[in-house]
Amino acid sequence: MNKSLSLLTIYIFIVSICLTSCTVKDIASTRIAKRNSILKNIIVPPIPASTLSILAFGAVGDSVTDCKPAFDKAMAECTRLKGAKIVVPAGIYFVGGPIRLVNNVCLEIQKGARLKFSSDPAKYLPVVPTSWEGTFVLNYSPFIYGYKLQNIAITGEGTIDGNALKTFSTWRDLQTHDQQLSREMNHNNVPVKKRVFGANHYLRPQLIQLFECKNILIEDVSITNSPFWCIHLLKSENITVRGVNYNAHNINNDGIDPEYCKNVLIEDINFDNGDDNVAIKSGRDDEGRATGIPSENIIIRNCRFKGLHGVAIGSEMSAGVKNVFIENCVSRGKCKRGIFLKSNPDRGGYITDIYVNNVMLDEVEDCFYITSNYHGEGKGYNTDIRNVYVDSLTCHKATNAGLVVQGFPTKKIKDIYFSNIRIDQAASPLSFTNTENVVMSNVIIGGEAGIPSSAK
Helix, strand or coil: CCHHHHHHCEEECCHHHHHCCCCHHHHHHHHHHHHHHHHCCCCCCCCCCCEEEHHHHCCCCEEEEECHHHHHHHHHHHHHHCCEEEEECCEEEEECCCEECCCCEEEEECCCEEEEECCCHHHHCCCEEEEECCEEEEECCCCEEEECCEEEEEECCCEEECCCCCCHHHHHHHCHHHHHHHHHHHHCCCCHHHCECCCCCCCCCCCEEEECCEEEEEECCEEECCCCCCEEEECCEEEEEECCEEEECCCCCCCEEEECCEEEEEECCECCECCCCEEEECCCHHHHHHHCCCEEEEEEECCEEEEEEEEEECCCCCCCEEEEEEEEEEEEEEEEEEEEEECCCCCCCEEEEEEEEEEEEEEEEEEEEEECCHHHCCCCCCCEEEEEEEEEEEEEEEEEEEEEEECECCECEEEEEEEEEEEEEEEEEEEEECEEEEEEEEEEECCCCCCCCCCC
């Protein structure tokens, strides 16, 4: 730590908070009222009364028999019944291709059951409508896939195993050409029907994707060995994800990615991921701005972070992100960053009305970080970032930075409120550049100053 800062410590009480109309008490009252209003609109889907055992359709939990035909038959019967719970009892079920969900289905993977998916990419063809890093494409099917459905539940204490370590997970070094091609298609407004990837391409599919779905519950399952993002919620709404356990360390194994989503509750999750725990997105660049559907009304609470970043917003957020609540969360292992809001001048859009309350971090690289210059790239579409409220954030050690806010001279980040912040150690305590109206109350970084010494 800088010597002068070490001598003074960092004890900040900005009297200007008394001169603003937005006090800590006012913020708390607004936060609670908005959060509770959103919670009233998040309702778990009904669980169907009819119950089907996957064994009745020919599945065998011997880790060898291909159970995909059994899942296909069970889903067809669920459709005939206009809804059913499909029960997967204890055993290891090899699934030689994607499970395609249907309306009004509950897939219950019971304790001791494991869905182990094929590692053969050819099994996830033909291509399906999906999205990759914020751009709509036709690509390999996600392993569990729902498209334009309602009333979907994935529950139970069993495990979803992507089995992707030796195939899809190795594609990171091969994806550059396809990644760039998808971005060019985005920027040039190429029709989605012509954005065909799949065979002989290297864009990894998601483990679970629900695309244009309503009324979703994902509860208590364990997730491991994903090919790419673990749970991708795309253009969907009324979503509850709770009690999920992660052991997902492959490259880019984000835990939960809500994109173009509304009314989302993420709670009581044990994260242990090879990338962001939660990454809130809303499309990339030209396509995201044209789509214009923000991710909004997202509540993340009572979660345990471990992985890259606890909660990230962006960088693909061109349609905007608003009304995000991060409450009563802790880190249970090292994270690179606790809370990370990231954009750049390719993105545009906005990030606003973000509430962080009662978050406890152990050791991180950066505690709280906002940047308008992610990866130092892009031009022409600066993001409007404002109205971020951080209260009761603690951190044991930030090996790099405590609180960072980075705007641009031509697009300043505005109206950021820090209250009741305590960071025991930070190599760089504060770094605010190109900001306007950053307000702090009771912020202590590096130890609280005591009684001043007397002159001698």
